[in-house]
Each structure stands twice: as C-alpha cells, then as structure tokens.
Amino acid sequence: MSRNRDPLVLSPHWHVDCRLEDELPDDNVVGTRFLINAAFGAVTVAAIIFTGWLFYLSFNLRYQIHDWEQRIGDNRAEVHDIQRMQREYSTEAAKIDQAYALVRPQFSVSSLLSNLGRTRPEQMMVEAIEWSEPGVIIMRGSLKETSERASLLLGSYVKQLSHDEKIGPLCREIVLTDVDRGTTGDLLKFEIALRLKPSKS
Numbered sequence: 001m002s003r004n005r006d007p008l009v010l011s012p013h014w015h016v017d018c019r020l021e022d023e024l025p026d027d028n029v030v031g032t033r034f035l036i037n038a039a040f041g042a043v044t045v046a047a048i049i050f051t052g053w054l055f056y057l058s059f060n061l062r063y064q065i066h067d068w069e070q071r072i073g074d075n076r077a078e079v080h081d082i083q084r085m086q087r088e089y090s091t092e093a094a095k096i097d098q099a100y101a102l103v104r105p106q107f108s109v110s111s112l113l114s115n116l117g118r119t120r121p122e123q124m125m126v127e128a129i130e131w132s133e134p135g136v137i138i139m140r141g142s143l144k145e146t147s148e149r150a151s152l153l154l155g156s157y158v159k160q161l162s163h164d165e166k167i168g169p170l171c172r173e174i175v176l177t178d179v180d181r182g183t184t185g186d187l188l189k190f191e192i193a194l195r196l197k198p199s200k201s
Contacts, residue, residue, distance in 0.1 A: 111166070112137075112167070112170070113129065115164065115167050116129070116139065116161075116167070119160055119161060119167070120157075121153060121157060123143055123144065123145055123153060124141055124142075124143055124153070124157065125141050125142050125143070126139060126140075126141040127140050127141050127142065128140045128141075135195060135196045135198065136194070136196070137193070137194040137196065138177075138191060138192070138193055138194075139191070139192045139193075139194065140190070140192075141189075141190060142187045142188060142189050142190070143188045143190065144186060144187055144188075145188060147181065147188065150179070150188040150190075151179070154176050154179065154190055154192075155176070157192075158175065158176050158192060161174045161192075161194070162174045167194070169197075170194075170196055171194050171195060171196055171197065172195055172196065172197045173195040174192065174193070174194050174195070175192070175193050175195075176190065176191070176192055177191045177192065178190065178191035179191075
C-alpha cells in the first residue's frame with residue numbers, strides 16, 4: 001500500500017519561481033505594440049502623402065491661373081479689337097436686316113412670270129409686264145379678236161387669274177383697267193392691273 005504524499009513536502013526538484021509575468025516582454029512573433037505603431041505610422045505616412053498631393057495640386061493650379069492671367073493680359077488688346085469688330089459687325093448686320101425688311105420681295109418674279117405664261121390664253125399676246133407703282137403690276141398686251149369675243153376672253157382671263165392658286169393669293173384685286181381697239185382695228189389692246197396684298201412686316 002502506497003503512502004499518502006504530504007502536500008507540504010517539497011520534491012527534490014523544487015525551485016523558486018522568480019518570474020514577474022506582468023513585466024516580461026511579449027513573446028509573440030509580432031508584438032501588439034509593433035502592430036499598433038505600424039498602423040499609426042501607415043496612417044501618418046498616408047496623411048503626409050495626401051497633404052503633399054494636395055499641396056502639389058494647389059501649386060499646379062496656382063501656376064496655371066497665373067499663366068492664364070498672364071496670357072489674358074498679353075492678349076487684352078487683341079480681345080478689345082475683336083469685341084469692337086463684333087460690335088461693328090452686329091451694327092452692320094442690323095442695318096442689312098432693316099434694309100432687307102424694307103425691300104424684300106413679296107414673291108418670286110420668275111415664278112409670277114411663269115404662272116402668267118401658264119394661264120395665258122393662246123389668242124393673247126403679252127407685250128409688257130411692269131411695276132407701275134408700289135404694290136401694282138401692270139400687264140399689257142393685245143388680242144386679235146372681235147370686240148365681243150375679246151371682252152369675253154379678257155373677262156374670263158381676269159377671273160381665272162383671281163381664282164388661280166398661285167397668283168390669286170398674292171393679289172387683293174385683279175382688274176381689267178383699259179381696252180382699246182386702236183386705229184388699225186385688227187388688234188385690241190388691253191391692260192390688266194394686279195394689285196398686290198400689302199407685305200406682312
């Protein structure tokens with residue numbers, strides 16, 4: 001039977017434990033203090049780099065502003081000349097617009113002549129078309145017909161011009177203003193007035 005061992009009895013390999021565990025250095029491969037210092041150091045380096053980058057951007061922007069201000073100052077005289085020329089061009093353009101508004105045609109002359117030729121009866125000869133006064137076009141010509149037939153033909157032609165889709169809208173009135181048999185008696189002279197509508201401003 002084995003003997004009970006007295007817990008107060010020291011073994012032959014006993015020694016005094018003198019370690020102060022709270023004061024011993026950390027025995028990890030990478031210490032906690034090192035990790036904290038590395039993290040704060042990385043943040044500090046990043047802040048320094050960011051501050052340097054902002055300083056570089058500010059310096060570069062100031063340099064560009066100074067450069068552009070110098071260019072503007074160098075070209076100020078040319079800019080004033082260009083602005084003066086633009087004002088002169090605007091003034092001249094306004095004059096041209098006013099002149100065009102005063103003299104702009106209400107219709108195309110070639111189109112009017114073409115439409116008068118299209119509507120002209122075969123028996124009719126047109127001798128002259130002229131602008132006699134503002135807003136009035138006079139068409140003169142002759143017919144080799146009897147007085148009765150000529151009167152009917154001219155009346156029908158005036159009505160045809162008034163109702164024509166190309167000529168009618170241009171005129172406020174189309175009238176036969178003169179009919180003359182003349183001295184020879186074989187030709188009947190006529191005159192038709194096309195009074196145009198006032199131009200829209």
